[in-house]
Amino acid sequence: MFSRTGAMLVMGISAVYFLIPIWWLLVASTKDQxxxxxxxxxxFADFSLFQNIADLVAYRDGVFLRWMMNSVLYAGxxxxxxxxxxxxxxxxxxxxRFPGRDLLFNIVLGGVLVPATALALPLFLxxxxxxxxxxxxxxxxxxxxxxxxxxxxxxxxxASVPDELLEAARLDGSGEVRTFFTVSVRLMxxxxxxxxxxxxxxxxxxxxxxxxxxxxxTLFPVTLGLYAWNSQVNQxxxxxxxxxxxxxLSIIPLIITFLFLQRFWRNGLGAxxxx
Amino acid sequence: xxxxxxxxIPHKKAIATFVLPFGVLFTLFYLxxxxxxxxxxxLVIERDGTFGQAKEVFGGLTQYVAVFNNGxxxxxxxxxxxxxxxxxxxxxGVALLLALLLDSPLVKGKKFFRLAFFVPYAVPGVIxxxxxxxxxxxxxxxxxxxxxxxxxxxxxxxxxxxxxxxxWVYVGYNxxxxxxxxxxxxxxxxxxxxxxxxxxxxxxxxIKIPLIIPALxxxxxxxxxxxxxxxxxxxxxxxxxxAVTSTYTPNLAVYSTSAVPNFSxxxxxxVVLALATFALSFTILKFTQRKADQ
Numbered sequence: 001m002f003s004r005t006g007a008m009l010v011m012g013i014s015a016v017y018f019l020i021p022i023w024w025l026l027v028a029s030t031k032d033q034x035x036x037x038x039x040x041x042x043x044f045a046d047f048s049l050f051q052n053i054a055d056l057v058a059y060r061d062g063v064f065l066r067w068m069m070n071s072v073l074y075a076g077x078x079x080x081x082x083x084x085x086x087x088x089x090x091x092x093x094x095x096x097r098f099p100g101r102d103l104l105f106n107i108v109l110g111g112v113l114v115p116a117t118a119l120a121l122p123l124f125l126x127x128x129x130x131x132x133x134x135x136x137x138x139x140x141x142x143x144x145x146x147x148x149x150x151x152x153x154x155x156x157x158x159a160s161v162p163d164e165l166l167e168a169a170r171l172d173g174s175g176e177v178r179t180f181f182t183v184s185v186r187l188m189x190x191x192x193x194x195x196x197x198x199x200x201x202x203x204x205x206x207x208x209x210x211x212x213x214x215x216x217x218t219l220f221p222v223t224l225g226l227y228a229w230n231s232q233v234n235q236x237x238x239x240x241x242x243x244x245x246x247x248x249l250s251i252i253p254l255i256i257t258f259l260f261l262q263r264f265w266r267n268g269l270g271a272x273x274x275x
Numbered sequence: 276x277x278x279x280x281x282x283x284i285p286h287k288k289a290i291a292t293f294v295l296p297f298g299v300l301f302t303l304f305y306l307x308x309x310x311x312x313x314x315x316x317x318l319v320i321e322r323d324g325t326f327g328q329a330k331e332v333f334g335g336l337t338q339y340v341a342v343f344n345n346g347x348x349x350x351x352x353x354x355x356x357x358x359x360x361x362x363x364x365x366x367x368g369v370a371l372l373l374a375l376l377l378d379s380p381l382v383k384g385k386k387f388f389r390l391a392f393f394v395p396y397a398v399p400g401v402i403x404x405x406x407x408x409x410x411x412x413x414x415x416x417x418x419x420x421x422x423x424x425x426x427x428x429x430x431x432x433x434x435x436x437x438x439x440x441x442x443w444v445y446v447g448y449n450x451x452x453x454x455x456x457x458x459x460x461x462x463x464x465x466x467x468x469x470x471x472x473x474x475x476x477x478x479x480x481x482i483k484i485p486l487i488i489p490a491l492x493x494x495x496x497x498x499x500x501x502x503x504x505x506x507x508x509x510x511x512x513x514x515x516x517x518a519v520t521s522t523y524t525p526n527l528a529v530y531s532t533s534a535v536p537n538f539s540x541x542x543x544x545x546v547v548l549a550l551a552t553f554a555l556s557f558t559i560l561k562f563t564q565r566k567a568d569q
Contacts, residue, residue: 003381004381007376007379007381007382008381008382008383010372010373010376011373011376011377011382011384011388014369014373014388014391014392015387015388015391015392017443018391018392018394018395018443018446018447019391019394021395021403021406021407021410021443022394022395022398024406024410024417025406028409036415037414037415041415041416041417042417085296085297085300086297088292088293088294088296088297089293089294089296089297089298091293092289092290092293092294093294096285096286096289096290096293097284098284098287098290099284104294104298107306108301111301111305113496113500113552113553113556113557114305114309114549114553115500115501115503115504115549115552116504117504117506117526118312118504118545118548118549118552119304119305119308119309121312121529121530121533121538121541121542121545122308122309122311122312122315122542122545123304123308124533125311125312125315125538125542126307126308126311141300141303141304142304144300144304145297145300145301145304145305147301147305150297175289176286176288176289176292177289177292177293180289180293201396201397204399205399205400205401205507207399207400207401207506207507207510208506208507208526208530211510211530212530212533223399223401223402223507224401226401226402226405227401227405227507227510227511230405230408230511230514231514233514234514243405244409247402247405247406250399250402251397251398251399251402254397254398254399255394255397258393258397
């Protein structure tokens, strides 16, 4: 279909397309405000990255750092608990027979197809009934549910946790819950990393739920905070620079997480496909 | 009545420990909101006289009639469908091409390319939209020669400018799913095909692509769901372009209706949108399954 040169050309052009916006963001973040418009946008001028970061962090009593910490809490804490809960359910669906098992699995499977944004408004209405909007919990609690996580851990547990091993653990007198944490969780680890990452990204990127739930700026995740700043650029032009540097800083945690865990999640990703 | 002998379920307590925490949260934050949206969508506000107290009463399908008569809402559905019909095949086509190339022996430096294509997925939709908003702006863009001649933020082009943002973010993610499926194909199939005289092209069409149909289906369904749920990108682009209205996509329409506030109408819109999403992804699933069976 392709010659080697043709193939490499397609790959090269694609790589430029994917990387150039990020390169531009990196370069733009190193310039001071005056150089932003009158120097080559794709190459460095004076290197003021650290000054810019210091300015950003100091701006409005460090609200940006607050947003980053919120995002880490919402996404990191939320994804961790969501993974554990989904793994327990998926594991039970794969390894035990109990009445209602198929029904439960089908309902959860339907849940995979329900878009998170469709839930945001009704969640807002429910939380306002109990006067719990504009709280940390109004964004945190709904993110603990991952139907996709149940689906994936069920498939993975069925394939990677042998019944013989569970029987052996039972004969050794290990309780079911203990066996889950000491034996099964290890065998399911690649799937758990995948679920964690998917949920982490989903929460980190979630926009609608915080947008309608939160009024108090100190509760914002970083995406909502930067969005709010970007909407005020016309009134407060200095925000433009902060939005760009903030955008750069906000994508670094995700890239690090991906790089750090990629060995695991790439294995997990193939779990659902034909072997 | 004869008693049906009940079989004892072994490990009952353990099963409850595993299932209940997820089950309770799933009920509270998935099933209850869906139920509540359906309930809320059946209500109408009624007043005693013009200045009387407002109270919510059961109104049956009144709100759904209002949704079906809501022109801007259907315009927005039409808009995202147009968007999806173009963007989803382009994105998946590119993802498939890149995955096949990555899987072929022609390409060197696979690790670098895999990473380079995937990096945009680490950029949240809002941030990606802000970045591209700058890149499209005539005076800020690094490509002024291009952006001063073509107004990407104009009413004609802004939808496709957003399609580019969505494509940029998700190609790498879809490519990885397809690529993982390609890696899972046992290589002895290729050896057998080569012995039978099949070339690379033939192997790609007759072996690789049919075997990764499940992965393609999965990516297609997630993309369709994503398209109908477009929110962050148009919401951000409203600050860059006046062509993006408050009802530009169905989710934006839901958001601005709930901000009025008209919760019942917004809830009815949500329900219609969720049903449409469900129906479309279900159709894709059935359609591709039948294809795969043939």
